[in-house]
Amino acid sequence: MDYASEPRGVFLMIDNKSFYATVECTSRGLDPLTTPLVVMSEADNTGSGLILASSPAAKQLFKLHNVNRARDLPNDDRLLVVPPRMNLYIEKNLAINDIFSEFVAQDDLLPYSIDESILDLTHSWRLYGDNILAVVRRIQREVYQRLHLVTTIGIGNNPVQAKLALDIYAKHNPEFIGVITNQTARARIWAIKDLTSVWGINTRMAARLERLGIHTMWELAHADPYFLEEKLGKAGARLYATAWGVDHSSPAKSHRHKKKSESVGNSQVLPRDYHTKEEIELVISEITAQVASRLRAKQKQAGGVYLGIGYALGVVDDQGKTGFTHSQKLAADTADTRVLMAEVKALFERSWRGQPVRHVAVAATRLTKRYGEQLDLFATKADATAIDVENTVDAIRKRYGKTAIVRAASLKKGGTFIARSKLVGGHTGGQSLE
Amino acid sequence: MSKDQPQLVAKRICDRLATYFKQKSRTRYWIAVVYYSPDDCYNLFFNARRPRSWQRSWPIGIIKEADLDYLIAVLNAIHERYHFSYEYRQFQPLELSRLRREVKP
Structure with missing residues (x-):
């Protein structure tokens, strides 16, 4: 595979660390990294209660993860349980994206979910610093100073590299920044052993891949792409490209080709x-x-x-x-x-x-x-x-x-x-x- | 924009608080008052803690356009109905000493 012909953009995938829980901690004047807080929905259809988010401290202390149930919570008075405030989270998400829009053109910003956004900094990063990492740190700093929220950032030459850098590497980096480029894609992506940690591979897809004899990203990258497409359809071709860190999409293209809902x-x-x-x-x-x-x-x-x-x-x-x-x-x-x-x-x-x-x-x-x-x-x-x-x-x-x-x-x-x-x-x- | 009378704001806060205050035995209740700098406002939360159980915290009020005199008036008006203790967070030392001095304990 020759990456020389691949696009060399500067893409950021930005995630707000434990978003709901962090918003709740900071609005209470508490530090999300040291306060074990969980956001629990107690709507009628959640049974005893559904955990929507846990602060980093709650995850670490009580081994919690999202979609745990109230029954999974230990009866420990160090644990702070709060109700969700969806309108507040939407308001904060808009405020965060307003900050991002100061660094990129509107077409180069794609809010991906309530706590994730994709930024194409290819054409604008030079306006804000001498090197890409300095600009990334500045974005993190702006969000923290203005909103007291911690962001985790994946950087890549394309969106898929940025997303993998975010999911696999940024979360374990002390600065909460992860990087995958065309030069490092093979080494960093093929090192991934757990297929379900990869964007687009859930437990069902991982089981299908395992039935095809594919257990790691290296094996996925070295499978026959035609065989993958035959067995998995379009998803097979997409996963093969992911394994090589190849992606030709961009926020601007997504804005242009925004699919109209059919139902x-x-x-x-x-x-x-x-x-x-x-x-x-x-x-x-x-x-x-x-x-x-x-x-x-x-x-x-x-x-x-x-x-x-x-x-x-x-x-x-x-x-x-x-x-x-x-x-x-x-x-x-x-x-x-x-x-x-x-x-x-x-x-x-x-x-x-x-x-x-x-x-x-x-x-x-x-x-x-x-x-x-x-x-x-x-x-x-x-x-x-x-x-x-x-x-x-x-x-x-x-x-x-x-x-x-x-x-x-x-x-x-x-x-x-x-x-x-x-x-x-x-x-x-x-x-x-x- | 003119602000509502502190008594009116306190009444709204007390009404919200009443829905969470269950008077359970061996439970400590208190109100956390937080200065939230991103929005330059005060957030109020009603907290409850029981032994060997989770601590709960419910939002009960936001006072926009932070003004310490106004906050003190609201907290004193709440005190007329409920004698919960206040916990102050994210205040400057001078503000903190005024709150401790001027808000009824």
């Missing part, structure tokens, strides 16, 4: 097992109404619907399945809540055989632009009025909040809309404290 969906894990048809259909209706509202907000209409049902833990049906999923093409494209609800409920009634339900997912698919409703010769004036009512409800909610107007059915037993309207990303957003 709009919502799902939820219910706070308990739902047994009756009425209760399950109530939740399905609530989620469908939410999906329809999002469709209208995006000026889209759906040509199809999707329903996914997951049974309660340990329940299987006659075919040994733990749930079902079904899709249905609609007769005409629509964003009318009632039509979508009727179709989704019909899908449910067709396949449900009385199993207790714990997970519901609804999506609107085959999206098209919403120029207006499909005319129907047999539609009544009431049908046209219904759409106007939905648009009005959307406008009221946009102005006064989601719970300013709710369907009366949401007050019935089993309704989750009102409780969920207070959540952000499924967790407590945090009330206004002013």
